Amino acid sequence: MSEGVEWAIHTCLNLGWTESGEAVSAARLAAYFDLPAAYLNKQLQALVRAEILTSSSGPRGGFRLARDPDAITLLDIVTAIEGSQNAFQCQQLMKRGPGGRKDVDYSLECLVSQAMRHADLEWRRALAGRTIGGIKADVEDRDPDAPAITRRRLAEL
Template identity: 60%
Template structure:
């Protein structure tokens, strides 16, 4: 399974927002500048996150994006679905309906062992992402890279200057 780079950008942007004061809105341009990303494309990802209720947007000269919910209530699956959509990774086209001995009345999405195996894998992947929150990821980053919170806040402060 391959996800778009927008998922990576969205996850890193959300993670960076966890290290800033909750009332601090960060403009798209500053979030994009942090990793030297194209602001217009990052803005599309941020808008998708806003539609999903993961971030909120404040208009105006002091506007920007901030987390709309606590990091404990945002799962990695929430972010992936906001960017990629909720469709299953495997799309069963019911190929067996065209094979020898096919029965048009059978729903091969349920009967096909290939489809069932792929659906189980998709569910396992989704469960794993649903079990990890932004707060879990934040804690892991801080455990491995303790300077990240202050480095992030300092970098955003420098970008705002």
């Protein structure tokens, strides 16, 4: 998984702490993480296309969450940044091995492929079960000052 996924998750988390209706520019979000704005903007645009964020232009423009943090799953973000393809792609190596048959779809029959598909499904279920809102609540339990610190730092940039 690319670093863009991690930056996208942190960005959504931080936008969850902004004042209602406040937009934050890509430049400010990038400065928060000390990242190149052009690179982070690529991730932000992917989140806009996935309807996780909205964007507005102009002097007070920027990005904000498009929906409630409890309605944004980690799977939503991973899919927006990385796409929906499976992590494992069966190359049907069994066709080339001893006893391999050209008429068999080993991506369906191979026990290795089945195990990897099962693991991918479990990983996706786990990501779908965690939301930005849930992480936000966990962070606030651990560090009640995190929202105010985030808002102040974004305002200073």
